[in-house]
Amino acid sequence: MQDTNEIPRILIVEDDADINRLLCRILKKSGYCPEQAFSGTEARLLLGTGSYDLIILDLMLPGMTGEELLDNIRKEQNLSMPVLILSAKGSLEDRVGLLLEGADDYLTKPFEPEEVAARVCALLRRCGRTRQDGAAGKETQAYTVRNLTVYPEARQVMVKGREIPLTGHEFDILLLLIRNPDKVYSRENLYEQVWKGGYYGEDNTVNVHVSNIRKKLAKADPDEEYIQTVWGIGFKLKHSRPQTCLLHKEAM
Structure with missing residues (x-):
């Protein structure tokens, strides 16, 4: 059984109970150990008594706003977690201001669960904290074209070293x-494989997502x-040279 001390601990600071519970489920499904706070004041108390690897922070909170809590985290408690x-x-x-004040990433509501999981994974990777699988490392496949x-696995897209945020369906x-650079996918193929449902020929969903x-x-x-x-016909990957399939060793 995995030692819970090896699992990244994530503090969810969100006063909406339904959203807080949803985030908790997303993080547990992704292999993390979430803890919940429903106000800025409660979060500040928890941060004073425990250590966390990452914080998911809402802004409009009772007791102490998200902006005030962020300022407290960075300037008074001098904490460096993402x-x-x-x-x-x-x-x-709003986005620029919070990033300049010490936030590491910014995601607007409503959100895709897959994107939340991907952003969390990326932030933990940058600070050297990832999920432990009981091995010194693991092989992670990556597909590279130009x-x-x-x-x-991380549901992450990088272009020129910069992470590109995609929704779950876009990813x-x-x-x-x-994965199949020479295959042409019809809109019907894409819809059936991504949305797991029947395609009736009139929905513009695929075109919008590709755009x-x-x-x-x-x-x-x-x-x-x-x-x-x-x-x-549909869409395919445009590549001027054969697709490169790489294996990266990730330190855990």
Whole structure:
């Protein structure tokens, strides 16, 4: 049985009970040890009595706001663990301000459970804390084409060394394409494999998601095109050289 001391401890600071419970389920499913706080004041007390590897922090909290708690964490308690802001406030000013004040990442509500898990995984990896599997290390497969690398297990996408946030369905589409770079996927194929349901030919869902992936990749790498439209059929990965399949050793 795994020692719980080896499992990253994550403090969820969220006053909405339903969202707090959902985050707790997401983290437990991902192999982490979550603890719950429902106010900024409660979170401050917990931080004073225990250690955590990461904090998921809402902003609009009773007792002490998320902004005040972040300031307390960084300046008064001098704690350095990653802080992921999870808030309905989504303006550029809010995001930039919190990142400058000491937050490590910012995700707006509503959120995709898969993206929360991926962001947490990425933040823990950066600070050297990952889930322990009872071995010195493990092999993690990564698919690389030009400046794009996709990590299936971590559900992480990197372009030129920069992490690109994708929703769960966007990630699944890109993973299908990069795993089979010479295969053309029809919209029906993609819908059935990603959404696990029947495709009736009139839904524009696949087109919208592919368009969103293209925009996010183009923003990070404007000189490259990674998804090719095959007119009358669907989509495929656009690659000028054979796909590279790498194995990375991750220290645990």
